Amino acid sequence: MNDMRLTERNMTDQKIKMQARGVDVFYGDTQAIKTVDVDIQDKTVTAFIGPSGCGKSTFLRCLNRMNDTIDVCRVTGDIRLDEEDIYDPRVDPVQLRAKVGMVFQKPNPFPKSIYDNVAYGPRIHGLATNKAELDEIVEKSLRRAAIWDEAKDRLDQPGTGLSGGQQQRLCIARAVATNPEVLLMDEPCSALDPIATAQVEELIDELRERFSVVIVTHSMQQAARVSQKTAFFHLGELVEFGETSQIFTNPQDTRTESYITGRIG
Amino acid sequence: MVDTTQMGTPPRKTSLTHSSAQVARRKRKDVVLQGFGIAAILIAFSVLFILVASLVRTGYTAFVQTHVTLEVFVDPGEISEEGLPRGGFRDVLTAALLENLPEADPDEDARAVRNILSNGAQFDLRDRVVADPSLIGQTITLTAPVSDPFDQLNKGGVNRETPEDQRRVNNQEVAWFDTLAEAGLISTPFNIGLFTHADSRFPELAGLKGAIVGSFWALLTCFVISFPIGIGAAIYLEEFAPRNRMSDFIEVNINNLAAVPSVVFGLLALAVFLNWFGLPRSAPFVGGMTLALMTMPTIIIATRAALKAVPPSIREAALGVGASKQQVVFGHVLPLAMPGILTGTIIGLAQALGETAPLLLIGMNAFITSAASSPFDASTALPTQIFIWADSPERGFVSRTSAAILVLLGFLVTMNAIAIYLRNKFERRW
Ligand SMILES: Nc1ncnc2c1ncn2[C@@H]1O[C@H](COP(=O)(O)OP(=O)(O)OP(=O)(O)O)[C@@H](O)[C@H]1O
Ligand SMILES: [Mg+2]
Numbered sequence: 001m002n003d004m005r006l007t008e009r010n011m012t013d014q015k016i017k018m019q020a021r022g023v024d025v026f027y028g029d030t031q032a033i034k035t036v037d038v039d040i041q042d043k044t045v046t047a048f049i050g051p052s053g054c055g056k057s058t059f060l061r062c063l064n065r066m067n068d069t070i071d072v073c074r075v076t077g078d079i080r081l082d083e084e085d086i087y088d089p090r091v092d093p094v095q096l097r098a099k100v101g102m103v104f105q106k107p108n109p110f111p112k113s114i115y116d117n118v119a120y121g122p123r124i125h126g127l128a129t130n131k132a133e134l135d136e137i138v139e140k141s142l143r144r145a146a147i148w149d150e151a152k153d154r155l156d157q158p159g160t161g162l163s164g165g166q167q168q169r170l171c172i173a174r175a176v177a178t179n180p181e182v183l184l185m186d187e188p189c190s191a192l193d194p195i196a197t198a199q200v201e202e203l204i205d206e207l208r209e210r211f212s213v214v215i216v217t218h219s220m221q222q223a224a225r226v227s228q229k230t231a232f233f234h235l236g237e238l239v240e241f242g243e244t245s246q247i248f249t250n251p252q253d254t255r256t257e258s259y260i261t262g263r264i265g
Numbered sequence: 266m267v268d269t270t271q272m273g274t275p276p277r278k279t280s281l282t283h284s285s286a287q288v289a290r291r292k293r294k295d296v297v298l299q300g301f302g303i304a305a306i307l308i309a310f311s312v313l314f315i316l317v318a319s320l321v322r323t324g325y326t327a328f329v330q331t332h333v334t335l336e337v338f339v340d341p342g343e344i345s346e347e348g349l350p351r352g353g354f355r356d357v358l359t360a361a362l363l364e365n366l367p368e369a370d371p372d373e374d375a376r377a378v379r380n381i382l383s384n385g386a387q388f389d390l391r392d393r394v395v396a397d398p399s400l401i402g403q404t405i406t407l408t409a410p411v412s413d414p415f416d417q418l419n420k421g422g423v424n425r426e427t428p429e430d431q432r433r434v435n436n437q438e439v440a441w442f443d444t445l446a447e448a449g450l451i452s453t454p455f456n457i458g459l460f461t462h463a464d465s466r467f468p469e470l471a472g473l474k475g476a477i478v479g480s481f482w483a484l485l486t487c488f489v490i491s492f493p494i495g496i497g498a499a500i501y502l503e504e505f506a507p508r509n510r511m512s513d514f515i516e517v518n519i520n521n522l523a524a525v526p527s528v529v530f531g532l533l534a535l536a537v538f539l540n541w542f543g544l545p546r547s548a549p550f551v552g553g554m555t556l557a558l559m560t561m562p563t564i565i566i567a568t569r570a571a572l573k574a575v576p577p578s579i580r581e582a583a584l585g586v587g588a589s590k591q592q593v594v595f596g597h598v599l600p601l602a603m604p605g606i607l608t609g610t611i612i613g614l615a616q617a618l619g620e621t622a623p624l625l626l627i628g629m630n631a632f633i634t635s636a637a638s639s640p641f642d643a644s645t646a647l648p649t650q651i652f653i654w655a656d657s658p659e660r661g662f663v664s665r666t667s668a669a670i671l672v673l674l675g676f677l678v679t680m681n682a683i684a685i686y687l688r689n690k691f692e693r694r695w
Contacts (some may be wrong), residue, residue, distance in 0.1 A: 069584060071508055098587035108578035110597060121586035171582070178586055 014041040017182060017212045018063060018100075023077035025058050025067065032058045035077075036238040038231055040182065045204060045213045047223035047244065050233035051259065056216045057105075059233070060184050063214065064100035065093040081182070098125050101180035105187040107167035109159030109174070114151050117159040117170055118142060121178035137177055145173035146203050165196025172203065183207060185215040189222065201226050220260055224248050232256045317674075324667025330456035330469060331419040333382065333445055334408045335361040339394060339401050346398045354387040354394075355379065358409075365448055366441050374437075381441065383410040385470040410458065411451075413468045413661040415442055419453060422660055433660075459668060463636050464645065464653070468661025471654070473669055478636040479549045479629065479644030480618060480676075486553020486640055487560055487617050492610055494557075495564030502565070503572045504594050523562035530558045531623030539627060547628040550640035555627060556617040563616065567609020571602035604691030611684040615677050621648040647673045 018040035025033035033055045040046050040063075048056040058067070065086060067073040079086050086096050098121070109117050118138045121127075128134035138155070142148040147169040151162075159170050168188060175183060185204070189197040204226045207213055217223050223230055223244065230247040232240045232255075240247060240256045251257040279285065284292070338361065343353030359379045363371050369378050386409035393407075394400050410416070414433040417423045419442070429436050445451050462472030498519075506512045534555035538544045544551050575598045583593040624630070630649040637644035645653065651673065654666040 064585070066581070066584065069580070094587050094589045096587075097585060101587075102581075102585035104578065104581060104585065106578055108576075108582040110579065110582060111601065120583075120588075124586070124588055124592055174582075174586060 014043050014212075016040070017042040017082065019078075019080045020059075020062070021078040021080075023059070023062060023075065023079060025055070025062060025076075026074045027058075027070075028072045032236050033062070034236045036233075038238060038241060040212055040214055041229065042181075042212050043208055043210070044229055045208050045215060045227040046229040046231065047227035048214065048216045048231050048233060049218075049220065049223050049259070050239075052218075054233040055236045056233050057186050060186055060214060060216055063182070063184055064097050064102055066097075066102065068093055098178050099180055100182045100184060101175035101178060103168070103171050103175050103183065103185040103188045105190055107164055107171050107191060109162070109167050109170050111158060111160050113156045114142075114159045114162070114170060115155040118173050118177045121174060125178055127177075127179065141173040141177035142170075144176050144203075144207070145169045146199055147173060165192045165199070168192055168196070168200065169203070172200070176207070181211050183211055183213045185213065187216050187218060190218065197222070220248070232259065234259070320667045320671050320674075322667075323664055324669075324671050325664075326420045326422070327459060327661075327664040327668035328456050329420075329453045330458060331411045331416040332408050332452050332454060333362075333411050334406060334450050334452060335365070336404055337361040337390065337407045338404045339390075341402045344394060344401055346401060349398065350391055350395050352391070352394070354390045358382055358386055358390060358407075361407075365450060366444055368444070369441060377438065378441065381411055381415055381438070381445075383412045383469045384467050385410060385465070408452070410469045413659055414438075416469050417660050418442055419446075419451065422664075459665070459672075463634050464632060464650065465634055466632075468657070468659045468665060471662070471665060473647070473650060473672060475633055475636045476645045476647045476650035476669070477672075479552075479650075480646040480648075482549035482637060482640040482644065483552040483556060483624075483629075483646055484614055484618060486550050487556040488610070488614060490554060490557040491560040491564055491613070495561045495610075496568050496606060498561075499565045499568030499572065500594060500599070503569045504590070504598070519562050519565055523566060525559075526622075527559055527620050528622040528626065530555055531626030533558070534623060535626050545641055545643070547631045547633070547643035547645075548641050549629070549637060549644050549646065551627050552624050552629050552646060553640065555623045556620060559620065559623070560610075560613040560617050563613035564606070564610050567613070568602065568606045571605025571609065572598055574605060575601045604687050608684045608688045611680050611687070615680040615684075618676060618680070619648055619673065621652060624649045625652065647676070 016039045018038075020036060020038045020040075023033055023036045024031060036059060038046075038059075048060060050056055058073075061067045062075050062079060063086075067075055075087065081096070081099065085091070110120065112120075115138055118141050119128075119134050122134060122137050128137055139148065139152075142151055147166055150166055151170070159167065162170060168191065172185075172188070189200050192200065201222065204213055204215065215223075215226065227244045230242065230244040231238055232247065232251075232253075234255050240251060240253045242252075247256065248260060251260060335358070337357060340353070340357050340360070343357050345352065359375055362378050362381060363369055363375070366374075366378060386407070389409055390407055393405070411419070414423070415438070418434050418439065423432060423434060425432075425439060434442070442451070458470065459472045460477070461474055462470055463475030465471040502512060502515065502519075506515075534551060538551050538554060539546055579597055579601065580593055583597045588596065624646050629644065629646050630653055631643055631645065632653070633643050633645055647669065651666055651669045654662045654669060
């Protein structure tokens with residue numbers, strides 16, 4: 001664990017980007033999330049940690065209403081993006097997901113060209129008025145995802161032909177291309193080798209300058225390296241939420257302490 | 266937590282080279298199972314082989330047709346320009362035959378000699394003269410099919426050893442034929458007429474054109490109706506319909522529909538399309554609509570399977586960048602499912618191509634001597650043509666029935682090959 005970085009990291013208090021209050025999630029009759037309150041700050045990396053099956057992904061997917069696509073899933077409570085209730089009946093989840101992008105655990109590029117992968121979001125949201133603008137967005141996104149150099153000569157080749165780590169960075173580029181305000185990442189590095197992981201982590205740190213990032217991870221080291229805020233989930237409850245440095249050095253709850261020292265999970 | 270190692274029983278000593286009784290038993294089971302599998306495949310293949318071999322054996326003669334080549338003097342005394350298209354074409358042909366048969370009596374044998382030629386020969390000649398009246402008065406070379414008994418004689422379908430009164434051609438006719446053959450006038454070229462003629466009472470003239478055209482119109486109608494409706498229904502059920510009792514009920518009934526015997530669809534078509542809507546009898550359009558009823562469930566089931574096979578990660582990826590449900594389905598899921606859908610559709614259409622019962626019920630087994638020029642004209646279809654020919658007593662129709670079955674099988678094999686090709690070509694690994 002990089003404790004040097006951990007301690008010297010100072011928290012400028014950013015404004016709150018997303019706010020969850022009293023969120024319950026049910027899959028049919030079983031409750032997966034129990035009354036969770038979380039604030040996601042702008043231009044901050046927030047890490048969700050916790051043992052497997054504790055509801056990290058479930059909660060993350062509430063933030064862009066991906067859970068809407070699961071028939072049995074029911075979400076109650078209040079989640080706001082910039083003061084607006086995202087579960088308001090007037091909200092179109094399609095518009096929400098343009099603002100709250102998502103990167104999945106398994107790289108899932110479209111079986112289309114690299115260019116089309118990145119251009120897809122801007123196209124459907126009408127972010128570019130002509131080809132030149134679109135080209136520019138694609139290049140900028142690929143650069144931001146640190147894959148431009150590898151991809152620039154093969155933009156017309158299928159994205160599925162890239163290596164796993166390249167695919168994941170392509171997916172990040174795709175998510176970044178729609179210019180989201182919040183980027184949700186569900187274990188983005190679990191399919192990557194240490195080098196690709198380091199690249200993605202570096203990338204996350206850069207992305208933080210533009211928007212807020214929420215990352216689910218099973219690696220305590222990763223959480224400590226990339227995040228400023230950490231939320232610890234256990235059995236569907238949010239046990240502890242605070243500064244990453246505080247969670248890792250001075251956890252308030254015994255369950256948190258057990259988990260980060262490797263005794264549960 | 267792992268405790269200290271358990272030292273209770275000492276490990277059993279086994280050898281890798283000597284198989285224990287249990288392993289030997291397991292091996293025997295493997296061998297027996299494999300044997301059953303191979304036997305099953307062998308049986309299936311030999312049955313298929315016997316089927317095709319017997320069809321080829323009886324059917325191959327229908328792919329060639331005996332012709333006689335004659336120098337025909339288009340006698341102005343018999344055929345005049347003003348009289349066209351009428352004229353003594355048959356007499357002109359008989360005269361040409363008699364020219365080559367010195368032993369035949371021009372008066373007494375004229376009738377018998379005339380029967381060497383197919384009844385269609387005079388129409389071939391007529392068509393040529395009508396197209397070019399300047400031929401009147403000239404001598405032209407005409408190659409025309411011989412009638413069925415002589416065709417059989419040439420192909421060996423008539424045994425010359427059998428007593429004359431039990432043969433379809435008498436000794437005199439055999440002698441005439443041999444004379445023509447010796448003069449080099451008999452030829453046995455590929456039977457183009459099998460594909461360019463429609464049905465006929467005379468086996469040597471009967472062809473499959475009407476049936477192929479009828480099947481084409483019927484399949485086209487079937488495709489145009491069942492493909493969009495089938496895909497639409499499948500997309501709705503798979504992607505948009507809420508999962509509840511109603512959708513379960515619909516799903517079960519689509520599967521039931523796929524299992525309904527085709528003759529039932531035929532009866533339904535007879536009652537609804539013909540008797541109620543008053544659509545024309547024997548029309549490929551009605552046949553196609555009937556076949557569409559049967560193909561639709563196949564397409565729906567194939568499409569749903571193909572849609573289900575698209576990995577959820579692709580849907581999530583598209584939803585994650587803010588695509589709407591409709592954009593996800595039509596922009597991502599459907600294109601990826603298309604090869605599977607096409608494969609299912611082609612297989613469904615291949616089934617429809619071979620379907621006979623419903624077409625019999627709506628009268629597509631009528632005797633029709635010209636190919637349909639639109640889907641609304643009366644027509645036969647390949648399977649019903651086979652049905653008609655199989656019912657005809659003439660020897661020539663026996664081999665034509667087998668030939669028609671071979672043609673139908675050829676179409677089916679081609680369609681299935683296309684389906685397999687598409688499946689392999691677009692197969693994706695995720
Ligand atoms: N689609 C679903 N239908 C029913 N139950 C589900 C569904 N998805 C998740 N669950 C349940 O909800 C609980 C939380 O799952 P979730 O995927 O959020 O855990 P997680 O913290 O992301 O775990 P992991 O670290 O293994 O990814 C689990 O008990 C899981 O069984
Ligand atoms: Mg998860």
